[in-house]
Amino acid sequence: MLPRELIRRTGSNNPKKVAYVCGDHEVTWGQMDARSDRIAAVLLSMGCRVGDAAAIIAPECIEVYEHFFACMKAGAIRVGINRRFTPAEMIHVLRDSNARYLFVHASCTDQIEIIRDVLDELDIGVIGFGGAHNFASDLDALTDAVASVPDMPSLSSEDPLFYSYTSGTTGVPKGAVLTHGAVTVTILHALAEFGFVRDDRFFLPTGNAWVAVVLAFLGLGNGMTHIIADGDYDRGTFFDTVKEKSVTAFLLAPTMLKWALEDNKATPFDLSSVRLIVYGSSPASPHLIRSVHETFGKDMINVYALTETTWGGVSFLSPEDHRRGLSTKPKLLSSVGRVASHFEISIRSEDGQPVAVGEPGEVWLRGPTVMAEYLNLPEQTQEVQSEGWLRTNDIGSLDEEGYLYLLDRQKFLIISGGVNVYPASVEEVIVKHPGVADICVVGLPHPEWGEAVVAVVHRADSHPELSHTELIEFCRDKLNRPSVPKHIVFTQEDFPLTTNFKVRKNDVRNLLMSRPQDIPWDLEG
Known part of the structure; x- marks a missing residue:
């Protein structure tokens, strides 16, 4: 089954059911079907033609999904352009995707004017x-002029539906080619794992x-x-919207959950x-999970997903898993x-x-x-x-029950004195100190340890005098010697984040490398 068949059936079976709420604007599934036609x-x-790329640049709005559904029907390849991209990155995406069309929200006009010559070229x-x-050209004027909806072209589940350009932390964005069939599988399996229902x-x-x-x-x-x-996501109004719109479930990245705990106080x-x-996108510490549960008292699901799996929902830590973790199996x-x-998994050596079960690997x-x-x-x-x-x-590693534990991204691995150190594992320990509000662990060149x-x-506001010595001592009986930080840098600067709220660790590392006077050894050593 193709996604466009889901649009047709959902619109037919739920014609008056509200599909999207955006501010004061609501549309039904029947309207989404008709408008995307x-x-x-x-x-x-x-x-x-089938396979032509139709890009879009816009803030969150209902038209984003009308456009996506239209691509599903016409066989166009949807390309989302990040509004925070530089002009050079936007041009790269447009060239790389061979875009033939670009849908531009009025609020993005100035950004597009900067690259107008390239669009003409x-x-x-x-x-x-x-x-x-x-x-x-204006979208409303064009749709108003449509006299009748033609037959849609033949499509295969293997045809590309969208290019998703990785948020990444280095280099130019690269586009993952994701198919119609993959989107259908993602939709149906995600609904089952999340336990979402029509209401x-x-x-x-x-x-x-x-x-x-896709979510x-x-x-x-x-x-x-x-x-x-x-x-856009607005930290100050998010939970007002939750209340006003009678939200039953929401998804936040761990960074956003930290903000929620702070604001709820x-x-x-x-x-x-x-x-x-629901939470995901980047690792969440057990300390954060416990705090969210104790504060809000709601069922929780953690999800691991990738751009390269069409989001896909690779693994899920269910509400019952959370209850076990909060009680008998921390x-x-x-x-x-x-x-x-819908996935097979294998943990492999280099x-x-x-x-073996329990051993780390890719x-x-x-x-x-x-x-x-x-x-x-x-x-x-x-x-x-x-x-x-x-x-x-x-x-990552798998335990005897099939639970997946992610240790870190391979590119963030630190090799200190010949020992593999996973930054996420170090962060998980340090964040348990009550004086730590947030943490980012990176590796820097060292003349002795590599x-x-x-x-x-x-x-944390409660520990303004937290010292380097105190934090190092806190780690000594909880981490092996190579994993204990050789240096602590205290900062009030916000960590740079990707569009999906992951810390840009390479940017943090580069900043430290640019300030050698803050590091107590020779970085060139």
Whole structure:
């Protein structure tokens, strides 16, 4: 079954059921089906063929999903452009994807004007929407002119549906090629794992330019309602929206959960409508999980997913798993759960051989939602794909019950004195100190050990005098000697974050490297 068939059936079976709520604007599943028909007709009338790329740059708004559904129907390849990209990055994505069309929200007009010459050079048709703009074509005018909806072209489950450009921390964005069939599988399996039902109202506040956009149309599989941010995630109003829109479930990154705990101290939130808190995107410490549970008292699900698996929901730590972790088996809170049934998993050594249960290695995955390739990057594709398996670059281990524990990204691995140190494992220990509000661990060159562990720490307001010595002593009986930080850097500067709220560790490391006077050894050593 293709995603466009889900649109048709959900629209037909739930014509008056609210599909999306964005601020004061609501649309039904029947309206989403009809509106996306008209946008698909516009694309076809402009000469769009199966496999042509139709890019979009916009804040969160309902038109983002009307456009995506239209691409599902017409066979266009949806390309989301991150509004925080530099002009050079935007140009790269447009060139790399060979975009023929660019849908531009009125609020993004100034950004597009900067690259107008490139759009003309590439002969990209620009279509404005969402307010006043100065583009020649307007989406509402074009859809109003549609006399009838033509037959849609034939499609295969193997056809590309969208290119998701990785948020990344280094280099130019690279596009993962994700198919129609992979999206259908993701939708249906995610609904089962989350336990969502037709009456749920799910609030996903993250951006629409990356792969998690799939979570904002899970309702195609059951007719539930999606609450989306009116523009961008707003820390100050998020929980007001939860209350006002009777949200039953929401997803936040761990960084956002930390903010929620801080803000709830000043004015406790009304979460009476909420039954489930979902979190993911980056590691969450057991300390944070316990704090969220103690504060809000809701069921929780942790999810591990990747761009290269069409989001896909690789593994889930269920509400019952959380209850076990909070009571009889605390180690579970360090896990990302058990692997979903549409994936095979293998933990492999550097030479590609499976390792024993409990031993660390690279996580390899195989399943129907794995990307087709990295667009225009055959060598990088070959590096991560082997006989149907995806090499994730994540280091993890499996226990005897099948729970997956992620130790860190392979690229963040620190080798100190010949010993492998996983920054996430060090962070998990240090954040338990009551004087630590936030933490980022990186490796820096060391003249004796090759690399040394350095922790960059935000002090908690309750411990303004927390010292280097105190924190080092706190670690000594909890970490092996190479893992104990050789230096602590205290800062009040916010950590740089990706669009999905992961800390840009390479940026933190580069900042430290640019300040050698703050490190008590010779970085050139």
